[in-house]
Amino acid sequence: MPRYKLTVAYDGTAFHGWQKQEPLAPDPGDPASPAQPATADRLEDRPGRIALRTVQHVLEQAARETVREPVRLVGASRTDAGVHAWGQVAAFTSEPEPDKGVGWPADRGCDALVRALNSRLPDDLFVRDAEIVADEFEPIGGATSKAYSYTIHASPTRPLWDRQYVYHTWHELDLGRMQRAAADLVGEHDFASLAAAGHGRQTTVRTIFDCAVTELPVPDASSTGGKKDGAFPARRHRIDVTGNGFLYNMVRILAGTLVEVGRGRIEPDAIPAILVSKDRANAGPTLPPEGLRLEWIRYGGR
Numbered sequence: 332m333p334r335y336k337l338t339v340a341y342d343g344t345a346f347h348g349w350q351k352q353e354p355l356a357p358d359p360g361d362p363a364s365p366a367q368p369a370t371a372d373r374l375e376d377r378p379g380r381i382a383l384r385t386v387q388h389v390l391e392q393a394a395r396e397t398v399r400e401p402v403r404l405v406g407a408s409r410t411d412a413g414v415h416a417w418g419q420v421a422a423f424t425s426e427p428e429p430d431k432g433v434g435w436p437a438d439r440g441c442d443a444l445v446r447a448l449n450s451r452l453p454d455d456l457f458v459r460d461a462e463i464v465a466d467e468f469e470p471i472g473g474a475t476s477k478a479y480s481y482t483i484h485a486s487p488t489r490p491l492w493d494r495q496y497v498y499h500t501w502h503e504l505d506l507g508r509m510q511r512a513a514a515d516l517v518g519e520h521d522f523a524s525l526a527a528a529g530h531g532r533q534t535t536v537r538t539i540f541d542c543a544v545t546e547l548p549v550p551d552a553s554s555t556g557g558k559k560d561g562a563f564p565a566r567r568h569r570i571d572v573t574g575n576g577f578l579y580n581m582v583r584i585l586a587g588t589l590v591e592v593g594r595g596r597i598e599p600d601a602i603p604a605i606l607v608s609k610d611r612a613n614a615g616p617t618l619p620p621e622g623l624r625l626e627w628i629r630y631g632g633r
Contacts, residue, residue: 332426333437335444339390339406339419342409342455343620344495347383348412349419352392386410386456390421393595397444398425399437407470407628408477411580412618415496418459418478418627420470437463470628476540478573478626481586481618482547482608485593486565493550498586498622503563504593506546512592513542513570515602516585525585526578527617537581539574544589553568568593571626580617588615 382388407420427434435444439462448458451606484490484497485504516539523535547567570586589596590603597605597615604611 332424332466333435333463334422334424334466334468335435335441335469337390337421337423337448337458338460338463339386339421340417340457340459341386341415342495343410343413343415343418345384345455346386346389346412349386349406349408349410349416351385351387351426352383358596365466386416387420387421389453389456390448390458391423393448394423396451398433400426400433401446405470407474407540408625410623410625411620414623414625415621416625419625420474420628422464422470423466424466446563462592468630473630474576474628475631476573476629477577478571478628479577479582480572480624480626481582482624483566483568483569483570483586483590483620483622484549484565485563487562488565493583495621496624497567498618500590500594501552502590502594504566504568504590505595506544506566506568506593508595508599509544509568509570509589509593511599512589512597512602513544515600516542516606517574520606521609522606524577524605524611524614525581525588526611527580528586528611529579535578537574537578539572542572542585544568544570551598582614583618583620583623584611584614586615586622587618590618591615 375430387404388405391402394404402423404421404423408416410416410419425434427436427521429436441463444461445458452458482497484499485502485506486499487501490497490499519536519538526535545568547569549565549567570589572582572585588597588602592599
């Protein structure tokens, strides 16, 4: 029974996040509420609500069609709607029965599995790699570090062609201030101030191994609209953060806080006090999902 680890990339624009959205459970007190057939293990077989398009659902269906057996696909990170990924990790176990043409035996090869999966996937989702892992491999619990990036386009004109992959701010940002503030986020801290309400975790203590803000080249056709008096030149910044785990919306709030630092609304040396306060109101806003990308997930070391 080989267990396959998949490295997955996707454009999150048209997905309602990673996690499969189950139809609403039936309400016994509502005669209009449809019963859910016990055998309906596929979303499309369950009446009551149209299933949202999610990465897990689409990839799981492609895996089922490929191996021709029930598949339970588990992903490492539950990215939100609109969030992108280059290095999402997912896994499933196959139970081959070659005489019945069921399953994916190890000797059929991982490269062939990748090709077969990708032939059944839409243009905004593809499997980059597949490998056989130990039976006990768990994408969520086994992860030792993750990396995210958040890309910001600061310009008096709007980005056009890649607007689905960057956050646009009308304000000029001071890169040096943002870099100084980012350095104070490194280390083990209680990140309650940078977590959304209802994060559902028993502890808000996490370790950030590295947090850096760099400047990227501005694409030639990244903006549209006329220049205004006193306008500043377009600049593009990228926040890269690596840690042992992240709370709900933590990276988007972290990015929002650094943007406020870059604008001059929060001082660079205020980060330690914000963390100590454990008060979400002291941090910056939660930035939109389109600038966020899951870069990689590692197991067994940083």
